[in-house]
Amino acid sequence: MKKFNQIFVLTILLSFFYSVSVFAQTGIEECTAGVAAGRATTDGRPLLWKSRDADDLNNEVIWNTSGKYKFIAVISADSAQWSWMGVNEKGFAIINTLSTDLGRNSADNGTVMTTVLGMCATVDEFETYLKETNAAGRKTNTNYGVIDARGGAAFFETAATRYWRYDAGDTEDGYIVKTNFAINGGGHGGIERYKRAVELDKEFFATDKIDFKEIVRIQVRDFSDSLSNPVEIPFEGSVKDGGFGYFPHKFSICNNSTVSFAVIQGVLPGEPAELSTMWTILGQPATGVLVPYWPVGPTPAESDGPSASPLCDAANKIRSKIYDHVNVEKLRGGKTKLLYINTFNLKDKNGIGIWETLFPTEDMIIREAEDALARWRLKLPEYSEILELEGKLAKKALDAILRAEASLKDN
Numbered sequence: 063m064k065k066f067n068q069i070f071v072l073t074i075l076l077s078f079f080y081s082v083s084v085f086a087q088t089g090i091e092e093c094t095a096g097v098a099a100g101r102a103t104t105d106g107r108p109l110l111w112k113s114r115d116a117d118d119l120n121n122e123v124i125w126n127t128s129g130k131y132k133f134i135a136v137i138s139a140d141s142a143q144w145s146w147m148g149v150n151e152k153g154f155a156i157i158n159t160l161s162t163d164l165g166r167n168s169a170d171n172g173t174v175m176t177t178v179l180g181m182c183a184t185v186d187e188f189e190t191y192l193k194e195t196n197a198a199g200r201k202t203n204t205n206y207g208v209i210d211a212r213g214g215a216a217f218f219e220t221a222a223t224r225y226w227r228y229d230a231g232d233t234e235d236g237y238i239v240k241t242n243f244a245i246n247g248g249g250h251g252g253i254e255r256y257k258r259a260v261e262l263d264k265e266f267f268a269t270d271k272i273d274f275k276e277i278v279r280i281q282v283r284d285f286s287d288s289l290s291n292p293v294e295i296p297f298e299g300s301v302k303d304g305g306f307g308y309f310p311h312k313f314s315i316c317n318n319s320t321v322s323f324a325v326i327q328g329v330l331p332g333e334p335a336e337l338s339t340m341w342t343i344l345g346q347p348a349t350g351v352l353v354p355y356w357p358v359g360p361t362p363a364e365s366d367g368p369s370a371s372p373l374c375d376a377a378n379k380i381r382s383k384i385y386d387h388v389n390v391e392k393l394r395g396g397k398t399k400l401l402y403i404n405t406f407n408l409k410d411k412n413g414i415g416i417w418e419t420l421f422p423t424e425d426m427i428i429r430e431a432e433d434a435l436a437r438w439r440l441k442l443p444e445y446s447e448i449l450e451l452e453g454k455l456a457k458k459a460l461d462a463i464l465r466a467e468a469s470l471k472d473n
Contacts, residue, residue, distance in 0.1 A: 069285040071363060076200065078473075084286045091411065092115040092160075092241070092242055092251070092252055092255070092317070092319060093110070093113060093115050093116075093158070093159040093241070093242070094113045094115070094156055094159070094239075094240075094241050094255045094256075094259055094315045095110075095111060095112040095113070095115055095205070095207050095239075095240045095241075096109075096110075096111050096156075096207070096237060096238060096239045096259065096263065096277075097109070097110050097111075097207040097208070097209060097215050097216065097217055097230050097237065097238050097396045097423065098110075098215060098230055098236060098237035098238075098272050099213070099215040099230040099236040100215070100227075100230040100236075100328075100330070101231065101236045101238065101446075102230065102235055102236030102237040102267060102271055102272055103271055103272050103273070104270055104271045104272065104273045105272075105330075106228075106330055107328045107329060107330055108209040108213060108214070108328040109215075109237075109272060109274055109277070109325060109326070109327055109328070110155050110156075110157055110207050110208070110209045110211070110215070110246075110325070110326040110328070111157070111274070111277050111323075111324065111326070112147050112157035112158070112159070112189075112207070112283075112323065112324060112325075113145075113282055113315055113316070113320050113323045113347065114136065114146055114147065114320065114321055114322045114323065114324075115169040115317060115319040115320050115321070116138070116206050116319065116321050117319065118138035118139075118141075118148075118321060119321055119345075119378055119381075120138065120139035120370045120371070120374055120378070121136055121137065121138060121139065121321055121322040121344050121345070121371065121374050121376045121411075122126040122136070122137055122138075122344070122365060122366045122370065122371040122374065123135070123136055123137075123340075123342055123344065123353075123355055123361045123365040123366060123371070124137055124361060125141060125359060125360040125361050126142060126145070126148075126179070126180065127451070128142075128176075128180055129176075129179065129180015129181055130180055130181050131150040131151050131152050131179070131180055131181065131182075131183065132150065132151050132357060133145075133148050133149060133150035133151065133155075133179040133180065133357050134148055134149060134150075134323055134340055134355050134356070134357045134361060135147065135148030135175070135176070135179060136148065136218065136322050136340075136342060136344075136435055138332060139369060139370045139371065139374075140270045140369060142176070143172070143173060143176060144172030144173060144174040144176060145172055145250070146175065146322075147175075147177040147324045147326070147340070147415055148156070148179050148340070149177065149179075149326050149338045149340050149357050150179045150182075150183075150357055151235075151336055151357045151358070152182075152183035152184075152210075152211060152212070153183075153209075153210055153211030153328060153329055153335030153336075154179070154182050154183050154184060154185075154187075154188070154209075154210045154334050155209050155210070155325070155326040155328065155338060155340070156175050156176075156178060156179060156188070156206060156207065156208045157175075157206070157207045157326070158171055158172075158175060158204045158205060158206050158207065158244055159205045159207075159240050159241060159252075160203065160204055160242055160251075161203055161204055161205050161219065161242055161243055161247055161249065161251065162203060162242065162247075162249065162251060163203075163243055163244055163246050163247025163249025163251065163458065164203040164204065164219060164220065164221040164246070164247045165202070165203035165221050165222050165248075166203065166208050167201040167202075167203065167222070167247070168201065168202070168203050168204065170200045170201040170202050171201075171202055171203070171204045173269055174202060174220075175204075175206075176461065177191075177271070178191055183210065183211075184210045184211075184212055184214060185209070185210050185212075185214030185215070185216050186214070187207050188206075188218070189218070189225075189227060190345060190446070192218060192220065192225045194445060196223050196224065196225070197223070199222045199223045200220070200222055201222065202220045202221065202222060202293035202445075203220075203221060203222070203364070204220050205217055205218070205219050205220070205237075205240045205244060206218045206220055206463070207221075207240065209248070209326065209328045211328065211331075211333075211338065212331065213231075213305040213328075213331060214229075214340075215230040215231060215328075216228060216229045216230060217230070217238050217441065219238055219244040219245060219246050219247070221246075222415070223338065224246075226244075226245070226246050228245075231408070234308035235267055236377050237259050237263060237267070237272060239256060239257075239259045239263055240254040241253070243256075243301070246300075252314040254286070254288055254289070254290050254316065255286075255290075255313065255314070255317075256444060257290040258284060258290075258292070258314075258315055259281065259292040259315060260284045261290070262280065262281050262284060263281070266280075268282075271381075274325045274327050275428060276379065276443075277325050278323075278325060278341065278343075278352055278424075278428075279421070279424075281315060282315065282323045282325075282347045283316050283347055283348055284314060284315045284316055285297070285309065285311050285314045285316055285337045285405075286311075286313065286314045286315070286396055287313060287314075288312075288313045291449055293311075293314075295405050295408050296405040296406045296408065296409055296410055296411060296415075297309040297405040297407050298411075299443070301402075302389065303389050304387055304389065304402040305387060305402070307404060307405050307406040308387050308402035308403065308404055308405070308462065309402060310389065310400040310401065310402045310403075310406050311403055312400055316346075316347050316348055316351050317384065318400070318403065320346055320347055321345065321346065322342070322343060322344050322345065322347075322374070323342065323343040323347045324340050324341065324342040324343075325340075325341050325348075325376050326340045326341075327339045327341065330349060333439055334438075334439075334442045336357060336358050336445075336448075337356065337435060337438055337439060337442070338356070338357060339354050339356060339431070339435065340354070340355045340356075340357075340396065341353070341354050341355075341428075342354075342355055342365075343377075344365065344371050344373045344374035344377060344379055345373065345374045345376070345377025345381065345463075346377060346378075346380075346381045348384075348403070348408055348417075349377040349378075349380040349381050349384070349420075349463070349466075350374075350377040350459075350463065351373075351420050351423055351424045351427065351459035351462050352424050352427060352428065352459070352461055353365065353373070353427065353452075353455055353456050353459045354427070354428075354431040354452065354455065355452060356448050356449075356452065358445040358448050358449060359445050359446075359448075360449070361448045361452070361456075362449075362452055362453040362456040363453075364453075364456035364459070364460045365456055372460055373459060373460050373463065375455065376460060376463040376464055376467060377463055379467050380416060380463065380470065382469050383407070383470050384403055384407045384408070384416075384470070385401045385402065385403055385404075385469070386404060387401075387404070388400070388401055388402070389402065397446070404448065407470060416466040416467075416469065419462055419465050419466040419469060420462055420463065420466055421460055423459065423461075423462035424459075424462075425472055426458070427455045427458060427459060430451070430455060431455060434448075434451055447472055
């Protein structure tokens, strides 16, 4: 296949549409995502990531056994029919970002992901599914990102009766960034987040290629303004009626409608597909802690409660306290409620804030999980050992979030 420069093409689109008002972006589903082939990552394993921006604050990680293949997925609480990011026991993983320029009916966007997680083992099998459903049509208007255990890594811009495939390995640097527009749709949704994500990923790639930990700590917690300019935390200023230190991060990758995040780390050829790892934050990423999940069995109670996830509930309690200022502004398309985040609650000038509690725990969780993965890649253990560690790390994450929330009470 003739190589093409995906980033170059998208940058042309960006330049064309950036003259559009920064307030043109409307709606709640405003996800930021990316896919990287193994040659673009630090360890040679493909990566797939997504910040989920939606109006469903209550997110869970569940174990789904309804299809041919079992899988784990991030869902809105008690809505297992719609998966928003997940990976199955064969190492096939999928995420999506809404693209309204591909149509206006998104009823099947999440349903498709639940379906294919249960039936597809490879990127090519997913493409076969799209071919077979083109004729009858789908209620889809989305960009699907996928990876598999064979090294496949691609985005599929998917409309109702057509799709367009872009393999990350065929791009100049081996990775693709997506927000809420499609090359074949001609739209501009999420331009601000797209521009910022491209800048960050270029920086990651230029140093030591792309490491999932950089995406977790830097990109998913990145704050920027409506012109894609980075904003330091704490924000030592004020915007309109927000007050000193308050920032309305509607246009940030880490924005006021982000409800969960996952970066799915694939496997090298020959490694057990079950060790595909879905590193996940439930809740607004600035208020949560990363936990690894593997597609080998039921997720822990901290991640999938009877009606909601305790991890997400705890993060949402912090969220309700640090968003203590609301301003309604008239943006293009009508009035919009802007939530201002109190950035000094995240980290003040002395480094004191909830991140002081959350990030060290997250670092410890990553170290423990990576140590275990190094052993497991040499010899796959019993699934019970994997699930035991998963539960242990979920408990540590929940404890840290609860301690961070208690510190806000004290302050």
